[in-house]
Amino acid sequence: MIYKIFKKELIDTLRDRRTLMTMLIIPILVFPITLNIFVNLSASYEKSATKETMKIGIIGNKKQYLADELNEIPEEMGNKKLIFFRDSISLFRSLQNDSIQLGIVTGNAFDLQLKTMFPAEVKWYFDASEIGRKERAELYMNIIETKAQEKRYTDLQVDGRKINPFNTEYINVASDKKMIGKLAGGILPYIFIAFGFIGCMYPAIDLFTGEKERGTIETLLTTPVSRWQILIGKMLVVILSGLVAATCSLLGLFISIEFLNIVENQELLKIIHEVLSFSFIATLFSLLIPLTVFFAGVMIPIAVYAKTFKEAQSIITPLNIVMVLPAMIGFFPGIELNFKTACIPVVNVVLATKELIAGTLELKYLLLSFSVMILLAATSVFVSFRQFGKETNILN
Amino acid sequence: MIQVTNLSKEFTLTRKQRKELNTEESIANAVDNISFNCKPGSVFSLLGPNGAGKTTTLRMLATIYTPTSGSIEIAGIDAIKYPQEARKKIGFLTGSTGLYARLTPIEIIDYFASLYNVPNQQREERKKYLFELLNMNDFLNKRIGKLSTGMKQKVSICRTMIHDPEVVIFDEPTSGLDVITAENIIKLIRDCKEQQKTVIFSSHIMSEVDLLCDDLAIIHQGKIKHQGSMSDFRKEMIESNLTAEFIRIVQS
Numbered sequence: 001m002i003y004k005i006f007k008k009e010l011i012d013t014l015r016d017r018r019t020l021m022t023m024l025i026i027p028i029l030v031f032p033i034t035l036n037i038f039v040n041l042s043a044s045y046e047k048s049a050t051k052e053t054m055k056i057g058i059i060g061n062k063k064q065y066l067a068d069e070l071n072e073i074p075e076e077m078g079n080k081k082l083i084f085f086r087d088s089i090s091l092f093r094s095l096q097n098d099s100i101q102l103g104i105v106t107g108n109a110f111d112l113q114l115k116t117m118f119p120a121e122v123k124w125y126f127d128a129s130e131i132g133r134k135e136r137a138e139l140y141m142n143i144i145e146t147k148a149q150e151k152r153y154t155d156l157q158v159d160g161r162k163i164n165p166f167n168t169e170y171i172n173v174a175s176d177k178k179m180i181g182k183l184a185g186g187i188l189p190y191i192f193i194a195f196g197f198i199g200c201m202y203p204a205i206d207l208f209t210g211e212k213e214r215g216t217i218e219t220l221l222t223t224p225v226s227r228w229q230i231l232i233g234k235m236l237v238v239i240l241s242g243l244v245a246a247t248c249s250l251l252g253l254f255i256s257i258e259f260l261n262i263v264e265n266q267e268l269l270k271i272i273h274e275v276l277s278f279s280f281i282a283t284l285f286s287l288l289i290p291l292t293v294f295f296a297g298v299m300i301p302i303a304v305y306a307k308t309f310k311e312a313q314s315i316i317t318p319l320n321i322v323m324v325l326p327a328m329i330g331f332f333p334g335i336e337l338n339f340k341t342a343c344i345p346v347v348n349v350v351l352a353t354k355e356l357i358a359g360t361l362e363l364k365y366l367l368l369s370f371s372v373m374i375l376l377a378a379t380s381v382f383v384s385f386r387q388f389g390k391e392t393n394i395l396n
Numbered sequence: 397m398i399q400v401t402n403l404s405k406e407f408t409l410t411r412k413q414r415k416e417l418n419t420e421e422s423i424a425n426a427v428d429n430i431s432f433n434c435k436p437g438s439v440f441s442l443l444g445p446n447g448a449g450k451t452t453t454l455r456m457l458a459t460i461y462t463p464t465s466g467s468i469e470i471a472g473i474d475a476i477k478y479p480q481e482a483r484k485k486i487g488f489l490t491g492s493t494g495l496y497a498r499l500t501p502i503e504i505i506d507y508f509a510s511l512y513n514v515p516n517q518q519r520e521e522r523k524k525y526l527f528e529l530l531n532m533n534d535f536l537n538k539r540i541g542k543l544s545t546g547m548k549q550k551v552s553i554c555r556t557m558i559h560d561p562e563v564v565i566f567d568e569p570t571s572g573l574d575v576i577t578a579e580n581i582i583k584l585i586r587d588c589k590e591q592q593k594t595v596i597f598s599s600h601i602m603s604e605v606d607l608l609c610d611d612l613a614i615i616h617q618g619k620i621k622h623q624g625s626m627s628d629f630r631k632e633m634i635e636s637n638l639t640a641e642f643i644r645i646v647q648s
Contacts, residue, residue, distance in 0.1 A: 001511070005511075008496075008499075008507045011498075011503070012496055015498040015499075016498060214494040214497070215490075215492045215493055215494030216493075216495065216496060218460060218490060218492075219494075219555070221458075222459070222460060222483055222486060222488040223483060223508065223511040223512060224480045224481070224484045224513070225480075226480060391461050391462070
């Protein structure tokens with residue numbers, strides 16, 4: 001009987017355009033489209049940022065130390081044009097109206113400080129809300145400073161290496177896979193959770209509130225099928241829809257990585273391919289299936305209680321934030337899977353996936369997370385059953 | 397055969413419902429200790445104004461609601477103890493019944509036949525018989541959402557009768573239908589009677605009751621105000637017409 005209910009509800013659901021959009025089309029297309037736009041935009045920005053001619057304002061005449069040094073920097077390091085000002089007031093005004101992009105102000109004793117080998121005071125002014133300006137100022141100043149430093153070593157007849165007592169290197173022993181897992185591994189379960197929730201939403205409302213609103217539930221309840229069988233048959237469709245939506249979003253992400261060349265770094269690409277193994281996907285699904293059951297178990301009592309599609313939608317939509325918010329906790333670096341976090345639903349799934357990608361997942365925590373999610377899923381199914389059994393809920 | 401004895405149904409009122417009904421009572425007696433008997437081969441009518449308790453009574457007979465007290469026997473089965481067994485014997489049709497708009501008539505009929513566990517051969521025979529009887533063959537593969545009200549009503553009838561039920565329950569079946577579409581229902585009720593099925597239907601239209609029923613019960617505020625055969629009702633009436641007599645009984 002459950003299979004008969006499931007089959008009919010699945011056919012009905014697959015013919016609903018709204019469900020198809022949220023279950024298949026949007027999850028598949030969202031990543032290829034957004035990532036493609038993002039990659040193209042950032043590439044075109046980078047191109048235009050290096051081509052952009054920076055107008056650099058300097059107080060004083062053309063014959064001065066910093067102007068000479070800047071003019072010597074080759075154009076390959078970025079196009080530039082020097083503009084000379086009589087005073088700082090006119091320089092700042094030009095900075096504010098963007099007729100110059102960088103402004104240099106030196107101290108009164110600049111030449112003397114240079115000559116007497118004291119640190120010479122230089123201030124670069126720029127608008128930090130415009131990306132790339134600070135970077136250009138730092139690039140130019142590093143070149144000028146390195147050259148000045150070498151000149152001082154020569155003048156003082158000192159070996160530069162003797163000035164620095166240590167030659168320190170900070171070496172990261174974590175593998176790239178671990179780094180990716182710990183820092184960016186949270187995104188995968190986050191995507192799955194967000195789309196899994198949205199994928200469950202419309203079928204849950206349509207199959208429970210919708211059936212009540214359309215007046216079809218009464219007939220179904222007069223057939224020799226028990227209520228728990230009806231509930232389970234419908235619930236399986238809701239769970240499947242959530243899983244399909246989440247899988248489609250991952251498929252979309254995979255298509256973006258494989259065919260849209262959004263990851264140019266070959267090492268990173270190799271790690272991503274390593275991560276997306278069969279065992280990884282199987283473990284991920286073992287955590288996400290109870291989570292999707294839990295989502296369905298949360299939505300169904302609301303859908304059963306609500307009298308109209310709109311009412312159900314207005315309660316379930318904000319719930320999305322409540323469910324997805326814990327998933328964001330997993331993004332914070334430093335939060336690890338332990339006995340405490342393994343007991344927090346949603347958070348445990350995100351953290352377990354991060355550890356799984358990083359290759360540092362401990363079996364005891366995986367089992368604890370899995371048990372917590374199973375317990376929660378079972379509770380939510382029980383609550384759904386209680387709600388669906390109430391006479392006052394099932395008929396308007 | 398339907399045997400109803402001392403049947404009652406209470407609903408707990410929410411605060412909102414108490415406000416709407418302007419009452420301090422936390423319990424509403426939708427049906428209050430009613431008893432009646434419907435025989436095979438005859439049509440029993442449950443007549444009453446809106447909110448009288450007709451739908452609640454029929455929903456209890458169809459095992460959608462569980463009674464607070466009393467007993468229901470459907471074709472010899474205790475419907476409270478064995479609701480699933482009782483449902484196998486029941487066909488249920490209401491005026492407000494909806495159909496799955498994204499499915500076709502044939503899919504709906506097959507779905508319900510499978511829920512009633514109708515064997516394949518019997519299913520095909522019943523489908524053929526009902527499709528021809530109701531003249532449905534032209535729109536069997538069209539989606540319900542694209543059908544007219546009359547066509548949908550035919551699908552509902554077919555869905556109700558696919559498992560050849562012994563007992564047929566109609567809850568205001570002609571409500572909201574035009575006279576031509578309502579005629580399909582009238583014909584169905586007559587056919588059921590001819591086939592020796594037990595038929596109970598609720599209505600608030602006296603002319604419809606006069607046309608079809610053999611026995612009737614007038615229900616008001618959950619209580620039965622009058623019960624007997626239609627012929628006795630006609631003989632004993634004080635007012636000049638059936639509707640006026642119905643109003644007199646309800647208001648007495």
